[in-house]
Amino acid sequence: MVEITHGGLWVRWSSLTRADKRDLLFGLAYMFVAGAIAGFLAALFEDRPALAEDDLTRALAMLPTLPFVAALLHWFRFCGRQDELFKVMDGIALRIAVLFCAGAACSFVLLQEVAGRPPVPALYLVLLFGVGYTVGWMLAYRKYR
Amino acid sequence: MMENRLHILRAERRWSQAELAERLGVSRQTVNSIETGKYDPSLPLALKIGRLFGQPVEQIFIANDDTPCAQG
Numbered sequence: 001m002v003e004i005t006h007g008g009l010w011v012r013w014s015s016l017t018r019a020d021k022r023d024l025l026f027g028l029a030y031m032f033v034a035g036a037i038a039g040f041l042a043a044l045f046e047d048r049p050a051l052a053e054d055d056l057t058r059a060l061a062m063l064p065t066l067p068f069v070a071a072l073l074h075w076f077r078f079c080g081r082q083d084e085l086f087k088v089m090d091g092i093a094l095r096i097a098v099l100f101c102a103g104a105a106c107s108f109v110l111l112q113e114v115a116g117r118p119p120v121p122a123l124y125l126v127l128l129f130g131v132g133y134t135v136g137w138m139l140a141y142r143k144y145r
Numbered sequence: 146m147m148e149n150r151l152h153i154l155r156a157e158r159r160w161s162q163a164e165l166a167e168r169l170g171v172s173r174q175t176v177n178s179i180e181t182g183k184y185d186p187s188l189p190l191a192l193k194i195g196r197l198f199g200q201p202v203e204q205i206f207i208a209n210d211d212t213p214c215a216q217g
Contacts, residue, residue: 001172015172083171084187085178144178 001083008089008141009134020078027074034068038123089144093136100132101125148207152180154198169193 002020003012016024041061045052052058079090105125111117155165155176162180166173169190178184185206186194195202 001166001170001175003172003174083175084190085172085175085184088184144183145174 002086004086004089004137004141004145008137008139008145017081020081023074023078027071027078030067030071030074034064034066034071037067038064042121042123085144089137089140092140092143093133096136096139097129097132100135101129104128146182146209147185148182148209149179150205150207151176151194154200154205155180168197 001015003015004010005012011024013021041064045057045061052061079087082090108120108124112119151165155162160168162176163173166176169176170193171190175184175186179186191202191206195205198205
């Protein structure tokens with residue numbers, strides 16, 4: 001069973017089974033690929049806004065979802081094999097991530113409706129979810145370590 | 146949170162936390178969190194601990210509130 005280390009930011013590699021290592025490595029690799037593609041496309045559309053109007057490139061914008069979903073599947077499989085304390089900690093992290101996202105989404109909508117700011121890309125919410133999830137793991141680690 | 150006698154029972158058997166964790170099918174951190182009173186195990190895990198040490202759950206885990214027990 002996995003042991004959490006580095007303040008909730010990493011795991012003790014020797015505590016992982018072969019299947020755990022495989023799922024964690026593939027999950028991280030897919031997440032890296034998804035992030036790289038999303039970052040590249042975001043930069044491309046920022047640089048050439050005309051491309052964002054094109055149907056083909058708009059379809060290409062969905063490309064990062066494939067490795068992202070693959071990463072999530074590996075992470076779910078990894079979590080499914082862990083013990084109850086891990087799942088409790090993961091639940092805390094998820095709740096904090098959702099709280100981050102909900103707060104940010106409300107702020108973005110308010111800024112858009114009241115202050116007339118331009119809409120915020122959905123990618124920001126995904127990033128905030130990641131930040132909230134990481135903060136949640138750090139807090140859960142402090143609570144239970 | 147409850148108090149428990151897990152570390153005493155484990156010490157009596159000269160088991161390490163890792164050894165107990167392996168017998169229970171949980172991580173060493175989970176055993177450590179239970180022993181230090183930071184985490185109360187689920188009922189299935191508490192029953193598993195009770196079975197492993199051959200003792201009723203209520204003799205291992207002691208609720209430290211003043212809730213009266215139901216009288217039969």
